[in-house]
Amino acid sequence: MTQAITPSLTAAITGATFDKLACKECGAEYALEAKHVCEVCFGPLEVRYDYDLLRQKVSRATIEAGPNSIWRYRSFLPVATEDVIDVGTGMTPLVQSERLARRLGLKHLYIKNDAVNMPTLSFKDRVVSVALSRARELGFPPCPVLVQATWPILQRRSRQSWIGLLCIYSSGSRSR
Numbered sequence: 001m002t003q004a005i006t007p008s009l010t011a012a013i014t015g016a017t018f019d020k021l022a023c024k025e026c027g028a029e030y031a032l033e034a035k036h037v038c039e040v041c042f043g044p045l046e047v048r049y050d051y052d053l054l055r056q057k058v059s060r061a062t063i064e065a066g067p068n069s070i071w072r073y074r075s076f077l078p079v080a081t082e083d084v085i086d087v088g089t090g091m092t093p094l095v096q097s098e099r100l101a102r103r104l105g106l107k108h109l110y111i112k113n114d115a116v117n118m119p120t121l122s123f124k125d126r127v128v129s130v131a132l133s134r135a136r137e138l139g140f141p142p143c144p145v146l147v148q149a150t151w152p153i154l155q156r157r158s159r160q161s162w163i164g165l166l167c168i169y170s171s172g173s174r175s176r
């Protein structure tokens with residue numbers, strides 16, 4: 001099921017740095033709407049950004065002036081409005097790994113520690129934050145979200161205000 005962009009959303013999207021969806025396999029292009037699969041070849045669709053606009057609009061200074069979360073990189077994410085779901089996701093630390101660097105023959109090696117991501121301590125917090133912001137932007141109502149996290153963490157987080165979204169725990173294929 002797809003949902004076309006509403007006229008009000010089109011007006012709000014003027015701050016967007018992306019202008020279309022394109023099939024990763026065959027290159028077929030689509031208007032910005034809630035669609036993820038190519039109608040021609042069933043390939044995945046990806047967002048096409050306007051790189052000339054990005055060069056004009058984004059600098060190191062504009063990024064540094066942004067919030068302390070993934071949303072300082074909003075121009076590189078497929079969300080147009082400033083009204084995003086920001087629960088502090090991102091900005092996780094880089095940890096230097098000297099022994100692994102030596103073993104791999106590297107001078108320096110840093111590992112991104114996404115196990116301290118917010119709100120569920122999972123790297124998936126990033127994509128969920130972006131997907132929910134975009135879903136709200138497209139006019140979808142609040143929806144259930146499947147997340148994988150330890151139950152106590154989820155219970156603690158779900159008590160906090162998170163735009164009224166229902167969080168459902170899924171044991172999924174979590175390895176032991």
Ligand SMILES: [Zn+2]
Nearest residue numbers: 023026038041
């Ligand atoms: Zn295609």
